[in-house]
Each structure stands twice: as C-alpha cells, then as structure tokens.
Amino acid sequence: MADLDYSKLHPDTLAVRAGTERTHFGEHSDAMFLTSSFVVGSAEEAMLKFTGQVPGFIYSRFTNPTVSAFEERLAAMEGAERAVATASGMSAIMSLCLAHLRAGDHIVASSVLFGSTMQFFNNYMAKFGVEVTYASPVDLAEWHAAIKPNTKLFFLETPSNPLIDVADIRAIADIAHGAGAILAVDNCFCSPALQQPLKHGADIVVHSATKYIDGQGRVLGGAVVGSNALIEPVYLFLRTAGPTLSPFNAWVLLKGLETLGIRMKAHSENAMQLATWLEAHPKVAKVYYSGLQSHPQHALAERQQSGHGGVVSFDVKGGKDVAWRVIDRVQLMSRTANLGDVRTTISHPATTSHGRLTQEARNRAGIGDGLIRISVGLEHVGDLIADLERGFAD
Known part of the structure; x- marks a missing residue:
C-alpha cells in the first residue's frame, strides 16, 4: 500500500x-x-x-x-x-x-x-x-x-x-x-x-x-x-x-x-427503525436521534455525516421510576453503559455515565431522570422492539 x-x-x-x-x-x-x-x-x-x-x-x-x-x-x-x-x-x-x-x-x-x-x-x-x-x-x-x-x-x-x-x-x-x-x-x-x-x-x-x-x-x-x-x-x-x-x-x-463500514451501516439502519418506533410510542415523551426529521439538527447531520449512527436516546413519561422499570424488564438488551457493540446495550445516563456530574450540570446538559440511552446493536430490530415492549408493559 x-x-x-x-x-x-x-x-x-x-x-x-x-x-x-x-x-x-x-x-x-x-x-x-x-x-x-x-x-x-x-x-x-x-x-x-x-x-x-x-x-x-x-x-x-x-x-x-x-x-x-x-x-x-x-x-x-x-x-x-x-x-x-x-x-x-x-x-x-x-x-x-x-x-x-x-x-x-x-x-x-x-x-x-x-x-x-x-x-x-x-x-x-x-x-x-x-x-x-x-x-x-x-x-x-x-x-x-x-x-x-x-x-x-x-x-x-x-x-x-x-x-x-x-x-x-x-x-x-x-x-x-x-x-x-x-x-x-x-x-x-x-x-x-x-x-x-x-x-x-x-x-x-x-x-x-x-x-x-x-x-x-x-x-x-x-x-x-x-x-x-x-x-x-x-x-x-x-x-x-x-x-x-x-x-x-x-x-x-x-x-x-x-468491518467498521458495514457495521456502521447496519447499526444506523436498526437505530433508525427503532427511533421511528419509539417516536410513535405513547409512553415516550421525546426521542433523540439525528436521523429523524424531528431532530433539530437533522439537515446539518445529513450534510456533515454519511449516516446517523447506532445510539438512540429517549425520555420516558414518568421519570426515573419508569425509566428504571423499562431497563430492569428488558431480557435481550444488555444493561451496561458501554456502547458501540454488536450487542444492544441500554443504560440510564443520569445514574451511570453522567452520574458523577452535579445535578446542575445534568440540568444544563438536558440529561433528565427519565432519559434512557440505547446503543442499537446488530440483532433483528423486531426482537429489540419486542424487548422494549416488555419494558413498557403495565
């Protein structure tokens, strides 16, 4: 070379x-x-x-x-x-x-x-x-x-x-x-x-x-x-x-x-499908994913990036108690704060990756108690949706 x-x-x-x-x-x-x-x-x-x-x-x-x-x-x-x-x-x-x-x-x-x-x-x-x-x-x-x-x-x-x-x-x-x-x-x-x-x-x-x-x-x-x-x-x-x-x-x-290129394409495709499903879910208050038309910097991301990646975050209605319940009920996703894995991971940023920040710093960053972060892996997206449905179930 x-x-x-x-x-x-x-x-x-x-x-x-x-x-x-x-x-x-x-x-x-x-x-x-x-x-x-x-x-x-x-x-x-x-x-x-x-x-x-x-x-x-x-x-x-x-x-x-x-x-x-x-x-x-x-x-x-x-x-x-x-x-x-x-x-x-x-x-x-x-x-x-x-x-x-x-x-x-x-x-x-x-x-x-x-x-x-x-x-x-x-x-x-x-x-x-x-x-x-x-x-x-x-x-x-x-x-x-x-x-x-x-x-x-x-x-x-x-x-x-x-x-x-x-x-x-x-x-x-x-x-x-x-x-x-x-x-x-x-x-x-x-x-x-x-x-x-x-x-x-x-x-x-x-x-x-x-x-x-x-x-x-x-x-x-x-x-x-x-x-x-x-x-x-x-x-x-x-x-x-x-x-x-x-x-x-x-x-x-x-x-x-x-294998990075082919994996990132697959991560992005799965994440887009999951984000679209989450945005329509009645128990979700807001979804954060730049591939969505509703994302405030969607047009910038389209110019600056060739894909939107595999991380989707969302606020659940009901705050920390509901967020923890969703995380505790999933059976397929891995409860870990790492991301970028072929295996989907799920975490609660306010008490894990960003838990050492002051409440003021989290508020300034917009990291609320109802926020869940998912690093979407390469499993079939239908199985991931079914797993989250377990989490959302009453």
Missing part, C-alpha cells in the same frame, strides 16, 4: 488495506508483535534509533509494528497525516490536553459531553491551572462569548453523548481559529466510517476505539488524529508518560476496522 495514494481510496477500502505491516514471512493477515522491546545490530544503530536519526522500532511503549499499523490505518480513514494510539479514549483526551495545554490556558468545551470527559476537565485540568468554560453545542453565540485571551482549545463531541446534539464543525472551527485556538472533535458516535471532522475544519480528532472501532466489546483503546505538527507533541507525551495501546489490543482494533 506504500505506493498507493490513500486520498483516492474509499474509507471502506482503507479500513481493510491501509497500514499493513508484513514481515519477511509475507503473512496476509496483520501480524501481532507481542514484545516489549526490539533488538538492534550494534550500539551505533541503537543510538541512531533512540535519537530519531533513523526510523525503527525500539520499545513498545512508543514504537510497535502492530500499533503502528493501527495508527496508519485510522489516520488514513480520517484523512489525516498521523495518529497516535492510546490505552483508552480517556487517555487519548488526557494526552491531547497535557501535550497542548499548560497552566493558565483555557478550554471552551461543549456543555454536552461524556461524563468522564467533563470530570477530567473539571477535576484534573483545573487542578493544574487550566480553566474550562462550557458552551451549548448548537449555540454558536455561546462559543463566541466563551472566548478568553488565553483560550487554546475548543473541544466538542458530535453527535453528543447522550442527547445526540449535532454541532456545526465548520462554524465552530472558524470561531476557534479566529481566536487562535485549535478544535478537537470526539468522533466516537460516528467513527470515520460516517464522519471525518478534519474535512469540516477540525484540527484534531479523538477516538474511544473501545466503542465502534472494536465493535464487539473486547478491548480498550483510543487515538488522537491530526497533522504531523499537532500529533508530534502528543507522541512525545505518550513516549514519556506511557498511556500506551498494547499490541494485542491494537491487533484486535485492526480487525475491528476491517
């Missing part, structure tokens, strides 16, 4: 073919390099590799062929120059922030984010002198108003977790760049199969590869993707601090990428 122009290939092709690292055995499938270090032929060669004067693998904390293959493949799918893989999605966000921010800097972040992301900003970046201001993902005026002279990073998820808000990446990128800041986009819900934020003006893409990129709930992983200039500081941080993706997990994620 080294002589091919990745930019001319479809992401589905890149998911299968990009980043292949073959040994002298000529294996067809990607090899797994389970080694902590690599042997050199001489002291001089070791010096040249350690100082970066010649390329090569040294130590699996920061150089490993299997991890490199995953990084190259993911970067190609996002249309980026480079990716750095990390041990989890949260370690990707940590690596991004600690590589690019210092005490006295300021973040403008979406007010609707994964709970752990907000906890990291509020409790840990703040601890080291980095302040954060939150803005509505869909109100550009709030992003403008939040800018300070020390603003260095804009951070958003689109679609957001768990309310599927769709932010205008191009418009927010323009605001960030006008302030001299960079824009990072968490692309977890769409993956590069459905959305490529760099093409819409974002500077960096962050992934929890644990979710759709793996797709079967097997391993943890993350990545930071962007230009060489922006990713090199992240790589240097990872080389020193070591929140590293293991070669085994990288190999599993490589296999996940190979």
Whole structure:
C-alpha cells in the first residue's frame, strides 16, 4: 500500500488495506508483535534509533509494528497525516490536553459531553491551572462569548453523548481559529466510517476505539488524529508518560476496522427503525436521534455525516421510576453503559455515565431522570422492539 495514494481510496477500502505491516514471512493477515522491546545490530544503530536519526522500532511503549499499523490505518480513514494510539479514549483526551495545554490556558468545551470527559476537565485540568468554560453545542453565540485571551482549545463531541446534539464543525472551527485556538472533535458516535471532522475544519480528532472501532466489546483503546505538527507533541507525551495501546489490543482494533463500514451501516439502519418506533410510542415523551426529521439538527447531520449512527436516546413519561422499570424488564438488551457493540446495550445516563456530574450540570446538559440511552446493536430490530415492549408493559 506504500505506493498507493490513500486520498483516492474509499474509507471502506482503507479500513481493510491501509497500514499493513508484513514481515519477511509475507503473512496476509496483520501480524501481532507481542514484545516489549526490539533488538538492534550494534550500539551505533541503537543510538541512531533512540535519537530519531533513523526510523525503527525500539520499545513498545512508543514504537510497535502492530500499533503502528493501527495508527496508519485510522489516520488514513480520517484523512489525516498521523495518529497516535492510546490505552483508552480517556487517555487519548488526557494526552491531547497535557501535550497542548499548560497552566493558565483555557478550554471552551461543549456543555454536552461524556461524563468522564467533563470530570477530567473539571477535576484534573483545573487542578493544574487550566480553566474550562462550557458552551451549548448548537449555540454558536455561546462559543463566541466563551472566548478568553488565553483560550487554546475548543473541544466538542458530535453527535453528543447522550442527547445526540449535532454541532456545526465548520462554524465552530472558524470561531476557534479566529481566536487562535485549535478544535478537537470526539468522533466516537460516528467513527470515520460516517464522519471525518478534519474535512469540516477540525484540527484534531479523538477516538474511544473501545466503542465502534472494536465493535464487539473486547478491548480498550483510543487515538488522537491530526497533522504531523499537532500529533508530534502528543507522541512525545505518550513516549514519556506511557498511556500506551498494547499490541494485542491494537491487533484486535485492526480487525475491528476491517468491518467498521458495514457495521456502521447496519447499526444506523436498526437505530433508525427503532427511533421511528419509539417516536410513535405513547409512553415516550421525546426521542433523540439525528436521523429523524424531528431532530433539530437533522439537515446539518445529513450534510456533515454519511449516516446517523447506532445510539438512540429517549425520555420516558414518568421519570426515573419508569425509566428504571423499562431497563430492569428488558431480557435481550444488555444493561451496561458501554456502547458501540454488536450487542444492544441500554443504560440510564443520569445514574451511570453522567452520574458523577452535579445535578446542575445534568440540568444544563438536558440529561433528565427519565432519559434512557440505547446503543442499537446488530440483532433483528423486531426482537429489540419486542424487548422494549416488555419494558413498557403495565
């Protein structure tokens, strides 16, 4: 693949073919390099590799062929120059922030984010002198108003977790760049199969590869993707601090990428059918899914994404008691807060993924006690509907 122009290939092709690292055995499938270090032929060669004067693998904390293959493949799918893989999605966000921010800097972040992301900003970046201001993902005026002279990073998820808000990446990128800041986009819900934020003006893409990129709930992983200039500081941080993706997990994620495109199409189709059914249900107050015509950013999602993904959230009438009853009664869906799996999962965000947020923060984000989030898997959608009917039954 080294002589091919990745930019001319479809992401589905890149998911299968990009980043292949073959040994002298000529294996067809990607090899797994389970080694902590690599042997050199001489002291001089070791010096040249350690100082970066010649390329090569040294130590699996920061150089490993299997991890490199995953990084190259993911970067190609996002249309980026480079990716750095990390041990989890949260370690990707940590690596991004600690590589690019210092005490006295300021973040403008979406007010609707994964709970752990907000906890990291509020409790840990703040601890080291980095302040954060939150803005509505869909109100550009709030992003403008939040800018300070020390603003260095804009951070958003689109679609957001768990309310599927769709932010205008191009418009927010323009605001960030006008302030001299960079824009990072968490692309977890769409993956590069459905959305490529760099093409819409974002500077960096962050992934929890644990979710759709793996797709079967097997391993943890993350990545930071962007230009060489922006990713090199992240790589240097990872080389020193070591929140590293293991070669085994990288190999599993490589296999996940190979089926990502076809899985995301199937997830989206199932989710659309389930969301349509939920919207007509008398016990549902509101459905959050960008594929629905009723979604306030439906037109934007149609322009920005090639599909709407597999996560559907909805408010039930009756609040927490009814929401918990629905969750407790289902028999097919898995009661877990993970998402992106071939198996459908169901959760109550207010008491799980976003439970550590204050009530005020949940109110600001619109996460009510009656909200249920479903990550729609690849089961037959008729069986999923029947399972929810058990939950809704009087």
